[in-house]
Amino acid sequence: MDLLRALNRRKVLDCIRDAGSIARIEIAELTGASPATVSVITAELLRDGLIEAEEQVVPVNSVRRGRPKTLLRLRAEAAYAIGLKISLHQISVSLTDFLGDVLASHIAAVQTNRRPPEVVAAFCEAQIDEVIRKSGVPREKISGVGIGISGFVSYPDGVVRWSPMFGSRNVPFKQLMEQRLGLPVAVDNDSNLVGLAEKWFGQGRYHRTFLVVTVEHGVGMAIILDRHLFRGTHGFAGEFGHIKVQPQGALCRCGQRGCLEAYVADYAIVREAATFYDPTALDDPIAVHETLDKLKLRADSGETVAQDIFARAGAVLGVGVANAVNIFDPPVIIISGERTRSAQVFFDAMRQSLQEHVIGNSDTLPRIEVHQWGDVLWARGAAALVLEEFTPGGPASLEAETDMRSEVATIIAAEAAS
Ligand SMILES: [Zn+2]
Structure with a gap:
């Protein structure tokens, strides 16, 4: 073609x-x-x-x-796709048709934290088999599997450079899963999949350009520019959680210091809480959720230490969002993820800090929308990735884009040489 x-x-x-x-x-x-x-x-x-x-x-x-x-x-x-999201405490999987409508979904409670990749791959394969069985769709009709995972994911080669899910770095997870499943697999950063889900099914349908900020066990971003998910050169664009807000600041899970995530993500809030309250919750993802829920109750009932913990995190997030606004000037920023259930004081502090740090006036501020997405909807975004990449409208145009890029590169090289 x-x-x-x-x-x-x-x-x-x-x-x-x-x-x-x-x-x-x-x-x-x-x-x-x-x-x-x-x-x-x-x-x-x-x-x-x-x-x-x-x-x-x-x-x-x-x-x-x-x-x-x-x-x-x-x-x-016309086509069917499977989307899967790996979280620290569960694997969610959805099977959708060509419209992206979910025909079957399944959530399995699994601790994936720092497991060997082979073990996580085996968990994923079992959940995929289960959702295919539930849906009744014949396996040969499935176009592919999209997998969302937090961390630094090279795209499109699907090598997970670093993720809190795996005990090791540089995991060729796409290859690993394709060998197991015998189906095409796309692996992407999980925030990018929320971006795709918003673009296809959510508020993103009404905007050509928007940003999605995800806040839960990590902090991420999807950048949609002119209806196109922007991944950067290696797939690492939008690593919002690892922009630096404090040189030599708090230690991040990525090994560096001063990352935004180290102040805003679930584990960072729990780390603060553990300093004052019960210090037992840090290493267990389920306990992290329980601790955050308890902390939210305390904050909402007016307890100042709990309120201060959320307000500090919200203020740091506001600085990060202001930086993103100063770079992209988007009409809308969608905040998504587990932390959308956070204490009100978190969002108040974020908005206040955003206003303080953004250039421009209050009338040029983007609209901030808070969307509470469940994991099944993240998985739906992963299915959308498959529909974009592996259906007959997809690969041809992707190859064409690649061809076009190499053609342009050849022309530039020839001009430079002459
Ligand atoms: Zn980091």
Whole structure:
């Protein structure tokens, strides 16, 4: 498939996905492609079974005349995808159709903290088998598996450079899982998958550019620029939790000091709490949750030490968010993750600190939205990754983009040499 056609095909498919159902002429208007090009591409997509046509019902009392428009929509059964999220205390897995609707999901309580990668891979495989069994979808109809994991993940090679889940560094987790499953696998940073979930299913549908900040056992970010998830050169873009807020400051799980995460993440809040309250909770992810819930109750009931712990964390997060606003100037920032259940004082302190540290005025501040996503929805984002990468609209355009990049690189090199 040539470059332009592959890119147009992807553009049209994305346009139909964003709209739900849409007429050809509107696709042409939205994508800037000519009506003739849209006709050719949609004919191909219909032939390949990726989309289907529905007759628009014109109300009897409608003043509109003429033929009813044919609307196009994605065909739910065109492809199936599995998304999986690995957390410290559980593995969540969802199986979705081509629309991203969840057909089956499954959560298993598993301690993944610093386990050997082979052990985590075996856990994942068992949960994937379980969700396939639950859904009744034949295995050969599954396009691929998307896996979200916190830490530094090289993309697209799926090597986990560092993650709190694994006892070792540089784990070729994509390869490991593909060997086990015999299915294409994509591994990405879990915050990126929340970004994709927001872009496909959440508030992100209404914005071309936005940031997602995830706060739970770690702190992460997804950067969506002009409808495109920005990963950087190696896949490490948006490592928001590891931006430095205090040189030589608090120790982070990544081994460096002064990272934002070392003040804001669950473990950092529990570390503070353990200094004053019960110091037993630090190494057990389930105890971490219990400690945070208790601390929140204390803060909400007005206990000043507990309030101060959340306020300090919120203020540091506000500094980080202000830095992100100063770089990206987004219209919206979505805050997501477990900490969205945090004490009110956490968010008050964050907003206050954001206002203090952002350039520009209060009327140019982005809207801050707080979304409480469950792990199944993160897994849905992982399934969205598969639908982007492995379905017929996906790989062709990705290859085309890569081809285009190498072509441009060749031209630049040739010009430099002459
Ligand atoms: Zn760090």
